[in-house]
Amino acid sequence: MTGKQVSTKIQAPQGMSDILPEEQLFYKKVYAVGEKIASFYGFKEITPPILESTELFEKGTGEATEIVEKQMYSLKTKGGDSLTLRPEFTPSLARAYIEHGMISLPQPVKLFSFGPVFRHERPQAGRYRQFYQFNLEVFGSKRPIIDVEIIYIYYNILQALGIKKLIIELNSIGDKECVGDYKKILLRYLKKNEGSLCADCKRRLKTNPLRIMDCKQDRCKQIVSGAPQIIDHLCKDCHNHFKKVLEFLDELGLPYNLNPCLVRGLDYYTRTVFEIIAEDELGRQLGSLIGGGRYDNLIKLFSRKSIPACGGAGGVERIIAIMKERGLNPTINPGSRVFLAQLGDSAKIKSLKLMEDLRRAGISVAESLDKDSLSAQLKNADKIKAPYSLIIGEEEANRDMIIIRDMDNGRQTSVKIDKVVEELKKKIKSIN
Ligand SMILES: [Zn+2]
Ligand SMILES: [Zn+2]
Numbered sequence: 001m002t003g004k005q006v007s008t009k010i011q012a013p014q015g016m017s018d019i020l021p022e023e024q025l026f027y028k029k030v031y032a033v034g035e036k037i038a039s040f041y042g043f044k045e046i047t048p049p050i051l052e053s054t055e056l057f058e059k060g061t062g063e064a065t066e067i068v069e070k071q072m073y074s075l076k077t078k079g080g081d082s083l084t085l086r087p088e089f090t091p092s093l094a095r096a097y098i099e100h101g102m103i104s105l106p107q108p109v110k111l112f113s114f115g116p117v118f119r120h121e122r123p124q125a126g127r128y129r130q131f132y133q134f135n136l137e138v139f140g141s142k143r144p145i146i147d148v149e150i151i152y153i154y155y156n157i158l159q160a161l162g163i164k165k166l167i168i169e170l171n172s173i174g175d176k177e178c179v180g181d182y183k184k185i186l187l188r189y190l191k192k193n194e195g196s197l198c199a200d201c202k203r204r205l206k207t208n209p210l211r212i213m214d215c216k217q218d219r220c221k222q223i224v225s226g227a228p229q230i231i232d233h234l235c236k237d238c239h240n241h242f243k244k245v246l247e248f249l250d251e252l253g254l255p256y257n258l259n260p261c262l263v264r265g266l267d268y269y270t271r272t273v274f275e276i277i278a279e280d281e282l283g284r285q286l287g288s289l290i291g292g293g294r295y296d297n298l299i300k301l302f303s304r305k306s307i308p309a310c311g312g313a314g315g316v317e318r319i320i321a322i323m324k325e326r327g328l329n330p331t332i333n334p335g336s337r338v339f340l341a342q343l344g345d346s347a348k349i350k351s352l353k354l355m356e357d358l359r360r361a362g363i364s365v366a367e368s369l370d371k372d373s374l375s376a377q378l379k380n381a382d383k384i385k386a387p388y389s390l391i392i393g394e395e396e397a398n399r400d401m402i403i404i405r406d407m408d409n410g411r412q413t414s415v416k417i418d419k420v421v422e423e424l425k426k427k428i429k430s431i432n
Contacts, residue, residue, distance in 0.1 A: 013129070014123055014129065015120075015121065015123050015127070015128050015129030015130065016128065016129050016130040017128070017130075023320075025329075025330040026320040026323060026324070026330060027132065027316065027320070028330070029161065029323075029330035030134065030161065030314075030316050030319055030320065031114050031134070033157055033160045033161055034112070034114065034134045034157050034314070035112070035114070037153060037156055037157050037160060038112040038136060038153060038157075041110070041149065041153055042110050043110040043111060043112040043136060043153075044110065044111055044112070045111070045112055045113065045114075046093060046096060046111045046112070046113055047113060047115065048086070048089065048092035048093060048095075048096055048113065049092075050085060050086055050115070050116070050118075051083040051084065051085060051086070052083065052084060052086055052091070052092055052095070053081065053082065053083060053084070054072070054074050054082040054083060054084040055082070056084075056091050056092070056095055056302075057072060057084055057086070057087060057088075057091055059091075059301050059302070060090070060091030060094060060095075060268065060298060060301060060302070061087065061088060061090075061091055061266055061267065061268070062266060062267025062268060063267075064207040064208040064267060065208070065265055065266055065267055066211075066265055067087045067088070067119060067265065067266070068087075070120070071087060071119040071120045071121055072084050072085070072087055072118075072119075072120065073085040073087075073118045073120055085117075085118035086117050086118065087117055087118060087119045088117055088133070088266075088313065089113050089115075089117065089133060089135040089137075089313065090135070090137060090266075090268070090295065090298070090311055090313070091298070092113075093111055093113065093135070093137045093139075093311075094137075094139070094298050094299050094302060094309070095302060096111075097109060097111075097139050097299070097307075098299065098302055098303045098305075102139065103140075103303075103305060103307065107139070107140030107141060108138045108139060108140040108141035108146065109138070109139045109140055110136075110137070110138050110139075111136075111137050111138075111139070112134070112135060112136050112137070113133075113134075113135040113137075114132065114133070114134050114135070114316075115132060115133070116130050116131065116132050116133075117130075117131060117132070117133050118130050119131075126287075126317075126318070126321065128317060131315065131316065131317050132315075132316035132317065133313045133314060133315065133316060134157075134313070134314040134316055135311065135312070135313050135314070136150055136153060136154070136292075136311055136312050137309060137310075137311035138150065138309060138310050138311060139299070139307055139308075139309045140307055140308070140309070141308060141309075141310070142296060142308035144241050144242075144244035144245045144248065144272070145244075145248060146310050147245050147271075147272040147274075147293075147294055147310050148245055148248040148249060148252070150292060150310055150311065150312050151168060151249070151254070151274055151276070151292075151312075152252060152254065154276055154290045154292075154312055154314060155168070155254060155276060157314070158276065158278075158289060158290070158319070161319065161323060161328065162323070162326070162328040163278060163289070163319070163322055163323065163326070163328070165278060165279045165280070165281070166255070166276055166277065166278055166279070166289075167255050167256065167257055167276070167277050167279055167285070168249070168254055168255065168256040168257070168274055168275070168276050168277075169256070169257050169259040169262050169274060169275045169276075169277055169288075170245070170246075170249075170256050170257065170258055170259065170262070170272070170273075170274050171230070171231070171258065171259050171260060171261075171262040171263070171272075171273050171274075172230065172231060172234060172238055172241070172242040172245075172271050172272055172273070173210065173230055173263055173264075173269055173270065173271065173273055173293075174230055174233070174234050174235065174238045174270070174271065175235070175237070175238055175270045175271055175296065175297075176270075176297065177235040177237065177238070178230075178233060178234050178235035178238055179210075179230070179270075181233060182228070182230045182233040183209055183210065185228050185233065186209055186210070186227060186228060186230075187205065187209050189226075189227050189228055190205060190209060190212060190223070190227065191205065193223045196219055196220075196222075196223055197212065197215075197219070197220055197223065198215060198217040198219060198220050200215065200217075201215050201217070201220050208267075210263045211263060211265065212224065213227070213260070213261045213262075213263045214261050214262065214263050214264075214265075224261060229260040230260070231258070231260055238271055241271055241272070242271065242272065245272055262274075262275060264291060264292075264293055268295040268297060268298040268301075269293045269294065269295055270293075270294050270295060270296045270297055271293070271294045271296070272293050272294045272310070273291075273292070273293035273294075274290075274291070274292060274293060274312070275288040275290060275291045275292075276288070276289050276290040276291075277289065278322050286322065287318060288315070288318070289314060289315055289318050289319050289322065290312055290313070290314045290315070291312060291313060291315075292310070292311050292312020292313060293310065293311075293312070294308070294309070294310040295309050295310065295311070296308040296309065335364075335384055335385060335386065336364045336365055336366040336384055336386050337363050337364050337365070337386060337387065337388065337424075337428055338358065338363055338364070338365045338366070338386055338387075338388050338389070338390060338424060339365070339366050339367070339377075339378075339380065339381035339384065339386040339388070339389045339390070339407075340354065340355065340358075340365050340366070340367040340389070340390045340392075341367075341368070341374055341377035341378060341381065341389055341390065341391045341392070342367075342369070342377075342391070342392045342393075342397075343372065343374055343391075343392070343393045343394055344393070344394040344397060346394070346397040346398070347392040347393065347394060347396070347397040348369055350392055350397055350400075350417065351367060351369065351392055352369070354390070354392075354402075354417065354420070355367065357421050358421060358424075361421045361424075361425065363421070363424055363425070363428065366380070366381075366384055366386060368380050374391070374393070378405075381407060382407065386407060387406070387407055387408065387428075388404060388405065388406060388407060388424065388427060388428075389404075389405040389407055390402055390403065390404060390405075390420065390424075391403040391405060391412075392417075396414070400416060400417050400418070401414050401415065401416060401417065402414070402415060402416075402417045402420050404420065404423060404424070404427070
């Protein structure tokens with residue numbers, strides 16, 4: 001640098017942030033708990049590519065959805081393909097299920113995924129353009145017990161993370177047998193009140209009238225509160241399916257609310273839709289941590305076969321925000337047992353070799369290889385509260401010796417470098 005000011009400041013893109021070292025613990029914890037519980041229930045991990053063909057989401061997520069209309073990061077490759085950063089996992093997993101012939105495996109096929117998704121949303125507090133999801137999907141079963149199993153697993157994952165006070169919001173949005181008739185009835189009602197709807201909802205009247213049910217504008221909420229509810233217009237099969245779901249939830253003792261306005265934003269949902277919401281001490285809702293539902297018509301969009309399916313997505317950043325708010329900090333690994341100090345180039349390279357021996361022996365070690373002053377290094381050893389320091393000075397390096405220093409009482413012993421791992425193991429065992 002010649003002292004000239006750099007004119008443009010390069011920063012992370014808006015709505016996307018670095019997961020800093022201290023944040024990693026939270027992500028790892030959510031993954032570890034999710035992975036353990038999902039695996040126990042027979043889910044297998046799958047990691048689809050971050051980019052998929054744009055068509056997959058246009059078809060799968062649905063062209064009339066907010067995600068596809070406004071929020072996708074799409075790009076043209078040099079070869080002319082149109083690709084999109086995944087805004088959600090479900091269409092990718094449905095594609096993978098078909099592409100890898102999982103249709104011929106014993107059904108149902110249970111899959112989970114963890115990773116970032118991308119949505120170009122208006123920037124606001126708690127909204128990110130890159131965020132992580134923990135996804136569960138079950139392909140090949142239409143039984144209501146599967147809907148309940150997914151809700152139950154998510155509920156248990158949140159509980160295992162220490163998040164109490166959860167409530168499940170639940171609705172059924174029917175299937176192609178009944179939702180068409182309901183939409184007509186709903187439209188008739190909404191059109192009568194069209195003048196009072198917000199501009200977005202006026203548009204939704206033509207594209208996706210169901211979405212008006214969960215508009216957040218007060219004027220729309222008021223109209224929706226008097227609207228006919230789908231629950232009263234379900235066909236017999238949908239009605240029975242939903243009844244079973246509720247019975248199972250009752251038997252598991254899970255707390256739920258029937259919410260006629262819960263429709264979820266995506267085209268592919270059929271029958272059960274749910275969210276799991278955290279509440280504070282006063283029962284105020286703190287936002288949805290998990291969302292999902294059944295999507296019996298999605299696979300048919302990509303394949304000739306009709307395969308029922310059900311799944312959900314957990315918002316990892318939202319889960320982490322609640323963990324932080326409630327002081328649920330993941331425990332940090334115990335600090336380094338040993339600090340390695342050195343003096344001179346020969347000692348530095350011997351230190352690096354020794355670190356690998358310590359790693360293989362499972363002894364955690366901290367070092368300051370870039371430092372030369374012994375006293376500065378030993379100060380670091382004090383700072384991290386390592387019970388032992390290892391010191392290789394120039395003289396020790398020449399004789400292949402090393403000093404073990406007990407940091408509590410300053411007592412020092414000198415041993416051969418190739419014996420130090422053994423020696424340390426004995427000492428560490430005695431303080432454990
Ligand atoms: Zn509205
Ligand atoms: Zn139905």
